[in-house]
Amino acid sequence: MSFPRLLVVDDDPYLLLALRQTLELAGYAADTFANPLEALAAVQTGKRDFAAVLADIRMPGMDGMTLLAKLKGLDPDLPVILITGHGDVAMAVKAVKEGAYDFLQKPVDEETLLGALTRAVERKRLMLENRELQARLAASRAERSAFYGLVGAHPAMRQVYALIETMAAAPDPVLISGETGSGKELAARALHALSAAGQPFVAVNMAALPAEMLESELFGHERGAFTGAESRKPGKFEFAGSGTLFLDEICSLPLHLQGKLLRVLEERAFSRLGGNALIPLQARIVSATNHDLEEEARAGRFRQDLYFRLNVLPLKIPPLSARKEDIPLLARHFAEEYNLLHAGQPVLLPQNFLDRLTARSWPGNVRELRNEVRRFCILGEERQVSLSPLPLPDGEPESLKAHMEAEEKRYLLTVLGRFGGQVSTASAVLGLSRKSVYEKINRYGIDLDSLRQS
Ligand SMILES: Nc1ncnc2c1ncn2[C@@H]1O[C@H](COP(=O)(O)OP(=O)(O)OP(=O)(O)O)[C@@H](O)[C@H]1O
Ligand SMILES: [Mg+2]
The missing domain is CATH 1.10.8.60 (Helicase, Ruva Protein; domain 3)
Incomplete structure (x- = not known):
């Protein structure tokens, strides 16, 4: 183990010697200088790593204050302890304001000296450790190939990760834009995991519901608010609590609801349909669009003022291409x-x-x-499609339609069989809606039950 090395500067050779003895006995290595310029040069060369500096304030050639300023310029983390004469307290206080770690009054009491040095050396060690940690973190950030479920190491994706991290710290609305299937919802979930983990993540698709239903879905309603409202029902604003409300396909929000949403965002409160009580909005609003919302706003298809409200923090997901x-x-x-x-x-x-x-x-x-x-x-x-000719079956060749249907049925059976007759999984794999898969199952008379049993 090496001893922490100190830089000691004092124009009084007797004091310098005494200091060196004290310090070496206490387990330090000390480089002593009577000339502040030489001391400065020793730091400048960078050959030795000093844990702390001990310097007199009054010296010919360069006073301790100037030395302090120059040392800070070379290495802002290097703790400097100044030694002052009796009448220099005001100057010492000024020195601490200007970045000195501490000051000691002459005659220097050994215990005070060693106490101050232990703290200064420890501080320098912590600063270094912290700096290394930060550097390692930055490096791992720059190298990462996945981020809360998002996979990708391309610089454009790493930038997305960094942005999500920054945005997580602020409560403002985020607008995520990007082509279909590019990962907008995944990005919204990553943001949520970083900013409101443990709180609800509530997603509403603006395109999935007719306008009237969407309104009560978002705002909730009181009993009797409209025909069919038999009991009070909280809406998505309420369910989201202090989590995240994900407004998907925001472009499809009907105009009159755009006005209502704008008011909610401005007042940070909403009321249930048919109710008066104002309920504070606590959730963060994250919206997503695969259209250019700015363009939609310019063309008058989306309220400009709402666009600005939603787009406080824009997050663009690059297309896979x-x-x-x-x-x-x-x-x-x-x-x-x-x-x-x-x-x-x-x-x-x-x-x-x-x-x-x-x-x-x-x-x-x-x-x-x-x-x-x-x-x-x-x-x-x-x-893999083979382009070599297939042998024709015996007898009359079938029509293309009949052949395709037979092929389709065979493929459907293969996929459904592989998933034990699970339509939802099969539809994802086939790239079809569940509804179309069921239609085909019926058309081809596929027996799901037997697939599920086998
Ligand atoms: N970077 C990624 N890493 C891993 N999986 C991803 C990534 N991006 C998207 N996916 C996957 O692709 C699918 C589509 O992603 P997501 O639903 O987030 O897209 P989207 O942009 O919201 O699409 P849409 O506009 O159609 O709603 C999901 O299964 C998701 O898990
Ligand atoms: Mg989506």
Whole structure:
């Protein structure tokens, strides 16, 4: 273990010697200088790491105050303790204001000296440790390839992670924009995890409900507010509590509700339909759009004032085509996700498959990529279209329509069979709505029950 090294400056050679002896006995290494300029040069060369400086205030050539200023310029973390004569207290106080760590009065009492030095050295150690920690954190941030469920190491995604982190600290509304399937909801959830973990995350899709229902869904209603309102029902503003209210597809919010939402944001309060009581809005509003909302506002399809209110903190998610380097990483992530859920041989993605994925354009973004990888995990290469001619079955060749239907039924059976007849999983893999999957099941007379049992 090495001793903490001190820099000691005093023009009085006897005092300097006495100080050095005291310090060395106490376990320090001391570099002593009678000339402040030489002392400064010793720090400037950077050859030695000093844990602290002990300096007289009154010296010829350069006084302690000037030395202090110069030392701070070289190394702001280096603690400087000044030694003052009897009449210099005012100056010492000024020195502390200007960044000296402490001051000691002559004659210097040994215990006070060593006490001050222990604290100064400890402080320097903590500062260094903190600086290293910060540097390590910054480095790990710059290297990370995933962030609260978002996968991606592309600089554009890392910037998204950094922005989410910054935005988490503020309560203001966030507007997330990006193409369909690019990860807007995932980003909203990441923001929530960082800012309101443990609180509710309530998502409402503005496009999914007719206007009247949407209004009562958001605001809630009192009993008898409208025909059919048989009991009081809290709305999403209320359910979100002090968590996050995620307003998805905000563009589809009907105009009269845009006005109402604006008022809620301005007053930070709302009332249930048919009620008067004002309830404070505590949740953070995060909205999402895959349209250019600014353009919509300019074209008069969205209220400009509401746009400004929602867009206090804008978060843009780049389309997958702008971060193609992440495609193999994402594909492997989705294959792993599949492997975790399914027993048996884990699926490995061959390089030529990854290359093909990377070369494609992805209008459906990460969602489309995920579906493609899942199809591969389930069906493997058998899905790869072969362009070599198929042998014709005996007898009359069938029509294309009949052939396609037979093919469709076979594929549907394969996928449903693989998932034990679970329509929701199969529909995700097939890229179809559950409704269309059920229609096809009926059309082809597929027996779901027997698939579920086998
Ligand atoms: N960076 C990512 N890492 C891992 N999975 C992702 C990423 N981005 C999106 N996904 C996945 O892709 C799918 C779509 O993501 P999400 O629902 O967040 O997209 P979106 O932008 O809200 O789409 P839409 O506009 O259609 O609502 C989800 O299954 C999600 O988990
Ligand atoms: Mg979404």
